[in-house]
Amino acid sequence: MTVATDNMVDSEKASYLASGTSADQQNASGAKPVDLGMLAKELDVDPRKLMWKIDVRLVPMLCILYLMAFLDRVNIANAALFGMKKDLDLQIGNRYNVALTIFFVPYILCEVPSNMLMKKLRPHIWLPICMFSFGLITCLQGVVQNYSGILATRFFLGMAESGMFPGCFYLIAMWYVRSEAQKRYSFFFSSTTLAGGFGGLLASAIGLLDGKRGYHGWRWIFIIEGVATCVIALAFFFLMVDFPEEAKFLTVNERAYVKAKLAADVGESQQNQKTTVKDILEVFKDYKLYLAGFMYFGLIVPAYGYAYFAPTIINQLGYSTIQTQLHSVPPWVAACGASMISSVFSDYFRHRYLFTMGLTSIATVGFGILLGEHHNVNVQYAALFLCALGLYSSMPVIVCWTTTNFGGHCRRGVGSGWQVGFGNIGGIIATFSFLSTDAPQFTKGYSIGLAFAVLSMVSCTMYLICTQWENRQRDKGIGIEQWERLSDDQKAKAGDKSPYFRYGS
Missing domain, CATH: 1.20.1250.20 (MFS general substrate transporter like domains)
Incomplete structure (x- = not known):
């Protein structure tokens, strides 16, 4: 069984997690969708x-x-x-x-x-x-x-x-x-x-x-x-x-699953990103x-x-x-x-x-x-x-x-x-x-x-x-087309401005 660890490289983990998606919505970041149910099994969550x-x-x-x-x-x-x-x-x-x-x-x-x-x-x-x-x-x-x-x-x-x-x-x-x-x-x-x-x-x-x-x-x-x-x-x-x-009451795998699920819903965003x-x-x-x-x-x-x-x-x-x-x-x-x-x-x-x-x-x-x-x-x-x-x-x-x-x-x-x-x-x-x-x-x-x-x-x-x-x-x-020309940092900050994001009614 695959288990995420603290030693996983940040960029690798981000790429892995951002690929998650919900069953009824395309990934808001535009990444290739992955079944969250399968991810839960892999992380033993x-x-x-x-x-x-x-x-x-x-x-x-x-x-x-x-x-x-x-x-x-x-x-x-x-x-x-x-x-x-x-x-x-x-x-x-x-x-x-x-x-x-x-x-x-x-x-x-x-x-x-x-x-x-x-x-x-x-x-x-x-x-x-x-x-x-x-x-x-x-x-x-x-x-x-x-x-x-x-x-x-x-x-x-x-x-x-x-x-x-x-x-x-x-x-x-x-x-x-x-x-x-x-x-x-x-x-x-x-x-x-x-x-x-x-x-x-x-x-x-x-x-x-x-x-x-x-x-x-x-x-x-x-x-x-x-x-x-x-x-x-x-x-x-x-x-x-x-x-x-940074939730200490969750395990590493639980934090990984939560981040993947959130990334699938509204796009990936890191708490430690600098806000200008x-x-x-x-x-x-x-x-x-x-x-x-x-x-x-x-x-x-x-x-x-x-x-x-x-x-x-x-x-x-x-x-x-x-x-x-x-x-x-x-x-x-x-x-x-x-x-x-x-x-x-x-x-x-x-x-x-x-x-x-x-x-x-x-x-x-x-x-x-x-x-x-x-x-x-x-x-x-x-x-x-x-x-x-x-x-x-x-x-x-x-x-x-x-x-x-x-x-x-x-x-x-x-x-x-x-x-x-x-x-x-x-x-x-x-x-x-x-x-x-x-x-x-x-x-x-x-x-x-x-x-x-x-x-x-x-x-x-x-x-x-x-x-x-x-x-x-x-x-x-x-x-x-304009989205694909943005840098990774710009995409991470875009949130609901991503063309893959869909507003709820």
Whole structure:
């Protein structure tokens, strides 16, 4: 039986591995296809056991990481109901909305640089550093005494959290081929919905500590959740998984098989390839990058509007503070379940577009009901289920679709970072969509949510048309002549620009 060894010459191994392909897709690098099943036998690797091994080490870690990140980001919505606005004079004008908005300024600007730093420093170092930082800053939010203090902590919280979402999506994309990715993306993204639901339950319990050691309940929400984040971050320094090329928990043969499978799906790309400014600028010349940004941007506006203001909206339906926190949980749970179900079918059919359209349509129905119904509390509450379910189930499908359509470390790192960074500009719009002066009907907020959800659907349709047009052009052999004139290094960096690459739908 042939077994790969550490002594194999790098160029020989690269040539050998890059020749692998999936059963339904030509090798993205243009190399002669080889049966991955045969390769698994030669390397003495069980693909199912290997997949389970990777899943157990990678996905739960990223879920916990982002659960804490999202919890620390949106717990201000729970804290607001426990007296934070009054204590910090946030009831004056739009101060509360400004405090929400300032988070997004560094969050947007630092996402692409963060992905580049993660590539350089490695995930097991960079992600725990970010996690410990935002945990510490969350604790500090619990001891601020005025408006200036909350602005400062929210600003630095945005900076510390900027690497979480794009970094985690980037890391998942570097471990799984496109037909495997959606379930993992949705499972990861479900941590967002779990954080929303868990945050409501936790806040209702922590709020009972009001007055302990002279601190109001809202302060304890920040302090306890921040300390928990810091403790987990310290453990993650030793547990976090790196890129496949340097994964110590895999054997040499297992790493070889993973690299071959990934090379067959999106083309070969080495983690240690040097990324230049020219490489980064090349990514920004791709018009599809901007369509991907608007696809995500259109959902971020209503999604953050829901995350930050759902407790306030539910409170306006006539519930007490504790009842509000508890009633905020079921819509998040429904969104989590819908996300997991849609991911299974999306991966099974290897299709994303119709799922994004269907799920986003559910959210638009929810916003339409909220705009038209102002008296029946039960109907309004049910509409919140539709909004949460549609938005938070569609978002992972969109990001999976676009991220896995970027090939190679550089294009995927820059592309995913920019998409999430640009999309989060929508968070700024969301924070000013629901003003206290618009309560209890919040007509402007619901209208904005509906409009941007439609924008996402239009952008998804345009993205589908463009990628399928490019696939047809490549089917005709356009671009192969120019491709053959490229150097090996240029081909390795080309990623999805290879004429042998086919975009998923």
